[in-house]
Amino acid sequence: MTSSKGLEFKIEERSGVSQGRILCISVLAILFALVIAGLFFQLFGVSALKAYRLIFSGSLGSSFGLAETLRRAIPLLLCGVGLTIAFRALFWNIGAEGQLLMGAVAATGIALFSEIPAPLLLPAMFLGGFIGGALWGLIPAVLKVTLGVNEVITTLMMNYMSIYLVEWLIHGPWKGPSARGFAYSETFPPSAWLPTITGTRIHWPTLVLGLILSVLMYILIIYTKSGLEIRIMGENPEAARYAGINSLKVTLLAMFISGGLAGLAGVGEIAGIHQRLLGPTHISMGYGYTAVIVAWLARRNPLAVIFTSLFFGLLITGGDVIKVSLGLPSQLINVFNGLILFFLIGSEFFLHYRISLLSRR
Amino acid sequence: MGWENWIINTFSRSLAYGTPLLLGTLGEIYAERSGVLNLGVEGMMIMGAYSAFTTTYLTKNPWLGILVAGIIGGIFSLIHAFTSITLKANQIVSGLSLTMLGLGLSGVLGRGWEGKPLASTIPKVTITPLSHLPLLGPILFQEQNLIVYFTIISVPLLWYILFRTRIGITIRAVGENPATADSMGINVSRVRYICVLLGGILAGISGGYLSVVYRPAWTEGMTAGMGWIVIALTIFAFWNPVNGMLGAFLFAALYHLSFRLQPYVSPELLKAMPYAMAIIVLIFVSRGTLQKRIGAPAALSLPYTRGED
Amino acid sequence: MNKTDDYAIELHRIVKRFPGVIANDGIDLKVRRGEIHCLLGENGAGKTTLMRILFGLYQPDEGEIILNNQKIQITSPKVALQNRIGMIHQHFRLVSTLSVEENIILGLDEGTGPFTNFRRVREKISLISSQYGLSIDPQAKIWQLAVGQQQQVEILKALYREVEILIMDEPTSVLTPQEVEKLFITLRSLVNNGLTIIFITHKLEEVMKVSDRVTVLRKGKVVITVSTKDTDKATLARLMVGREVIFRFKKNPLQKKDKILEIKDLHVLNDRGLPALRGVSFDLFGGEILGIAGVSGNGQNELAEVLTGLRKVWKGLIYFTNQDITHCSSRKINKLKVAHIPAERIRRGIVVTLSVSENLILNKYFYLPFSRGEFLNYKAIEENAQAMISEYQILTPHHKAPVRILSGGNIQKIILARELSKDPGLIIAVHPTYGLDIGATEQVRQILLAQRERGAGILLISEDLEEIISLSDRILVMFNGETMGILEEENADLEKIGLMMAGSKYPGEKI
Secondary structure, eight states, rough: OOTTTEEEEEEOOOOOOOHHHHHHHHHHHHHHHHHHHHHHHHHOOOHHHHHHHHIIIIISSSHHHHHHHHHHHHHHHHHHHHHHHHHHHTTOOOOOOHHHHHHHHHHHHHHHOOOOOOHHHHHHHHHHHHHHHHHHHHHHHHHHHHHHOHHHHHHHHHHHHHHHHHHHHHHHHTOOOOTTTTTOOOOOOOSOOOOOHHHHHHHHHHHHHHHHHHHHHHHHHHHHHHHHHHHHHHHHHHHHHHHHHHHHHHHHHHHHHHHHHHHHHHHHHIIIIIISSOHHHHHHHHHHHHHHHHHTTTTTTTTTTHHHHHHHHHHHHHHHOOOHHOOTTTTTTHHHHHHHHHHHHHHHHHHHHEEEEEOOO | OOHHHHHHHHHHHHHHHHHHHHHHHHHHHHHTTTOOOOOOOOHHHHHHHHHHHHHHHHSSHHHHHHHHHHHHHHHHHHHHHIIIIIIIOOOOHHHHHHHHHHHHHHHHHTTTTTTTTOOOOOEOOOOTTGGTTTTTOOOOOHSSEEEEHHHHHHHHHHHHHHHBBHHHHHHHHHHHHHHHHHHHOOOHHHHHHHHHHHHHHHHHHHHIIIIIIOOOOOOOOTTTTHHHHHHHHHHHHTTTTHHHHHHHHHHHHHHHHHHTTTTOOOOHHHHHHHHHHHHHHHHHHHHHHHHHHHOOTTTTTOHHHHHHH | OSSSSOOEEEEEEEEEEEEEEEEEEEEEEEETTEEEEEEEOOOSSSSHHHHHTTTSSOSSSSSEEEEEEEEEEEHHHHHHHTTTEEEEEEEOOOOOSSSSHHHTTTTOOOTTTTBBOOHHHHHHHHHHHHHHHHHOOTSSSSGOOOHHHHHHHHHHHHHHHOSSSEEESGGGGGHHHHHHHHHHHHHHHHHHHHHHEEEEEEEEHHHHHSSEEEEEEEOOOEEEEGGGGGHHHHHHHHHHHSSSSSOOOOOOOOOOOOOOEEEEEEEETTTTEEEEEEEEEEEEEEOEEEEESSSSSHHHHHHHHHTTTSSSOEEEEEETTTOOOOOOOOOHHTTTEEEEEEEEEEIOOOTTTSSSSHHHHHTTTTTTTTEEEEEOOOOOOHHHHHHHHHHTTTTOOOOTBBBGGGGGHHHHHHHHHHHTOOOOEEEESSSSSTTOHHHHHHHHHHHEEEEEHOOOOEEOOOOOOHHHHOOSSEEEETTTTTEEEEEEEOOOHHHHHHHEEEEEOOOOOOO
């Protein structure tokens, strides 16, 4: 109990939360973030309303904006869906960024050095990318289930290891012609290029893959045995033990999927947009980390990730828009992301606890 | 260069680069020893760097700049403390969001400050009698600055506090077994708040040092992942300030060497080293008895609620 | 030791209520200075609650505490310590990575400002140690010490804070016999130096051996306070379990079927690596209820876990209908139609965020028809849920409702429905009516009796002696990991059971 003059607050745990309440609180959190960020716009002498209008019209109003929103959403969609699975198994996968990069590396290797005939090349790249990301994600998973090593730190550290691996590759063994001082690998052969919707950078096969996988993962979680096992283990590991569930197997499965999906995102970026391996910060500007918010906002529901990934794709594009037309720094979007995430987790307090006022007798 | 000069050069540069690493690590060690995982170090560092730079530029007083950096870092850390300790939210996500916020905010506010020259910086210090000592002299006592000295001196001090004083016992108890500490009358929340605050202040100062002393300049994102290295170093140090110092300077030396060794060893692999080492250390300490002796504080990243036993 | 009426502490008419139960119902307790006073009683008698009031962890609803002829209010452990009252809990309050001296001074102000004068600390520890015959290296880390030594650290902690009244809650429950001897010597030494000790226990042997006086509690009331030398084990046992007529359930006569469970010389370790079961052997037949009586912590939980595949067997054999299941996994045993109704139902038996229907198949989702291949068959799951809900009368708004919103009784019914619907041959029920209201308790007991009719063999583990006596056909009493004896229903009288529960093998009883 905490007291303040004349009033007493009682903080007790809530017994249940309705879906409506969850939605309500999530929306409120976003609104709060919008308001606070709006203050920043004012700081730059721009009316917040004008800025928001530009963001939304820029990213949804024009066909170019819409295209950019969609293509930004693709890696967020894939990584986000993967993260919903990992989070449901109580595995804090902060390593989607690294798993994405490893997927890109695998795809590059196949594109440049394998002898696979043209029609099979892209599917092979996707498969390779999935496995690359999955393996990268399995390492922290194995460490957790066998030795109890904290997965937050290991996945984070492996992000950096993968960044330097990519750097080493493009500066070393896979070094291609460089341009403007940046290092790249060789450009992929045309059979390794993902088709895009004309006039845009939307590599639609990856998008389709993402949408399909979002549905498939939803089906997995709700309608399959493995999905039930993941849910049981994530909600109550003790009961899972009593039900005879093998937590080792379940955790590994969850991370196999999560890492693999992030790997697919990497393939998409590489084969769809850049067509060669480049500096890690050019491949992904934090998609793996933004995906954490995407998954969190979606309340770990793979289908909802479709919407939340679009939302964040919108934000990123909007950031570009205001940079160009209003001269505002695009970093504002990072501020926005941080604020949203922050208010989201802060608001969860109100989901789990009820604060009631008791008047002092 | 004669190899003697080479050693002097490497080590004195390592001191310069290792100091911000060490500052951040010392703060994170205290925060984690009390049981709170602070992944927001990167954000606090960059905000410290930004605020120190602008303050110094405007007031021409570098010390004021560093002071402000510490304050800003502290304020940020209080936000993390509030979310993690009072609201009992997920510490990982809270820290990450603060890093995002810090990076974004500093990028936003820092626009337009790039390229501005900093006229005033803290003076270099040469302690003449000591600077004539062989090897050590030129490394430590020639052309170094007060912050380096302050940092090095604080290492044994922080070690002593953590392991030989009542305060340190309290902190370690809170991070290891908050229920027991609570039952012994210790205010777990308060101890954690203070440790997280210390972590934030040191992170801020560390960032301030970067932009006011080490460079001195402001560039967006200039911390370049140093905050994550601090997290790795904290583990590598087994949560012990003295090891932290060795680790920080070792890493700084390797970093400096990576440029020299470029023809022989790829710099990227060297840069990946601290992260790989952190994982290896974690594996190493996860086994049974070792964990008790030198492992992570048992209650790290777990929120504490007083419950029935 | 003078036996004048010099009371170290007096408790008058203490009442403490919790929702649904009166833990202390007007308790009077007077503890003489310089004595070792035992509080004897079963689980739920109110001993721990009373001592927690004395140590400031709870506040009494009525009654008063008198210390040195002054009424005092003990509002927190800090205040208790200020009044020189200390308590050593059953689960030690020690930080394992810190050293002995660091644990001792945790929370204390020792020295100037933040700096601790460790030399003075060590001197004081050394002084206390030699005065009381304890010997612990102050710089040893807690994790390096044996359990008995860790308890000595707890004692040192209390002595360092200069307590005059020391409360010990079941101190011997974690000790080896040698460590128990050492503890008793230490207690004598403490008392010779003027301390007063209050000792909570359920073990008659200890009461007779070490105490000067004993107070027996039963159902929240004091039964008697008597000098130890004026009584004996049999009397105390009888007082501990009471003399009321036990209501026996109207059961159909026993129709014993084949032997379904055979336990041979079972040795099992607990979580700390100490023996929890020391050579337990018994048989269970279909159609009977075998009640396992005993104060909790004497190996019953480990027995349940071992029989359901959740704990490893160290030595010994378990046969289920002539099949060796000693080392089977929990899923395998589950498939053999062994039902388990676990002790902590919310923590272990269900997942509160999942729906009623999902919880009803928590350990069967991999069977047809609930799943075909990898996919769950929700139609079958729902049908099953509807059937279970009506058969067991589970009150829930909808089968998709999350279990979290259900009452304790209905949660237990879900577990029962799930476990019993596999037509089990063996049912292991651990504290099945714990925390349930009267109506739900009735229903659960009727369900168990119905299973008995069906021919299942039921192992009933419970702390509620009345429940055991009223439901069981045979009663096995456990103490300290061993079976003290097995009684047929006709022979089951409270005195015998009480003696066995408190550590005395009933004379002539075969094990």
